[in-house]
Amino acid sequence: MSTEEKVKEGILLPVMEEFYSLQGEGFNTGQAAWFIRIGGCDVGCQWCDVKESWPASGFAPIPADDVIRRARECPAGAVVVTGGEPMLYNLDYLCAGLKSQGIRTFLETSGSQELTGTWDWICVSPKKDCHPLEGPLRKAHELKVIICDEDDFSWAEQNAARVSQDCILFLQPEWSKAPRMIPFIVAYIKEHPRWRISIQSHKYMRIP
Numbered sequence: 001m002s003t004e005e006k007v008k009e010g011i012l013l014p015v016m017e018e019f020y021s022l023q024g025e026g027f028n029t030g031q032a033a034w035f036i037r038i039g040g041c042d043v044g045c046q047w048c049d050v051k052e053s054w055p056a057s058g059f060a061p062i063p064a065d066d067v068i069r070r071a072r073e074c075p076a077g078a079v080v081v082t083g084g085e086p087m088l089y090n091l092d093y094l095c096a097g098l099k100s101q102g103i104r105t106f107l108e109t110s111g112s113q114e115l116t117g118t119w120d121w122i123c124v125s126p127k128k129d130c131h132p133l134e135g136p137l138r139k140a141h142e143l144k145v146i147i148c149d150e151d152d153f154s155w156a157e158q159n160a161a162r163v164s165q166d167c168i169l170f171l172q173p174e175w176s177k178a179p180r181m182i183p184f185i186v187a188y189i190k191e192h193p194r195w196r197i198s199i200q201s202h203k204y205m206r207i208p
Contacts, residue, residue, distance in 0.1 A: 003061060010093035010116075012061035014039040016053050016084065020074055023106075024202025026123055027142050027168050033106065034074040035208070036067060041084040043110050043130040045146075049175065053084040068097035081117075082108040087136070091117035111136035126159045137162045144170040144198055147181050153188055156195075172198040 006012040016039040023031045040056030041048075052058075071079050079098055081091065087109050095105050095117035104120045111124040111132025124140040126132040137143075143163050145156035153171075160169055171189065173181040178199070189195045202208065 007061050008090065010090035011064055013064050013067065013089055013091075013094065014056045014059040014061050015067060016050075016059050018067065018070055019208050020076070021208045022202065022205075023080060024200055024205070024207070025172060026144050026170055026198045028106065028121065029198070029201055031078065032076040033078040033080045034071045034076055035080045035082065036071070038081065038083050038086040038089060040088045042088060042112055043085060043127045045127055045129065050084070056084070056088070064094045064097060067094065068101065071098060071103055072101045077102065078104040078106060080106045080108060085110055085112060087113035087115060089116075095119070109136060111140070115139060124159075124163075126155075128155060132159065132162075134162065138164060140164070140167050142168045142170065144172055146174050147171050147185055148174040148177055149181070150184060160194075169195045170198040171195050172200070175200055175203060 003012060016037045019035050021035055023029055023033055037053060039053050039059035041054040044054060098105055099118055105118065106121040107119045108123050110127050110130060112130045114133060114135050121141050122139055123142040123144055124132055124136050125144040125146065140163050143159060145152065145159060156171060171185050173185055185197055189197060
């Protein structure tokens with residue numbers, strides 16, 4: 001099997017980095033997990049704080065089995081797969097390997113691609129430049145909408161109308177605009193209490 005075929009099957013993946021930390025955002029804030037950041041992104045938000053993850057060509061594909069082994073050695077028993085946009089790749093093989101080791105799987109995605117893999121928790125963070133598909137939105141456990149300005153509240157409601165009734169809704173200020181936007185988010189949630197606020201606590205704690 002060629003390298004290209006192995007990438008297509010998810011046997012090899014262009015992993016940018018792996019690290020052990022705490023989830024800093026959304027519903028699972030504070031929980032320890034092994035983070036796997038996969039290179040390549042089809043969205044390219046101007047405020048992205050990991051722009052170096054965008055070009056998948058910058059990261060040589062590595063064996064998913066090695067990634068699974070390192071995750072198994074982590075005491076958390078949980079993996080967060082993020083990017084870039086991880087759904088640019090087939091993650092069936094990765095998830096099957098993680099699940100075989102009893103590891104819980106958490107996904108961070110923009111929803112721009114159809115889902116692969118088996119997930120205990122799916123967080124969809126939709127972006128205006130690449131609207132999310134129906135499939136990921138319907139399966140989302142958590143909707144996390146980034147708020148850069150007051151116009152983004154209507155964007156948040158558009159996506160909230162597309163998820164299941166059980167999906168947990170979060171508004172998260174874009175980091176560089178948080179001091180200005182947090183008062184608006186607080187006021188909005190007080191008027192629309194089905195929403196919750198998410199803050200990038202890992203940045204306040206200065207951890208990865």
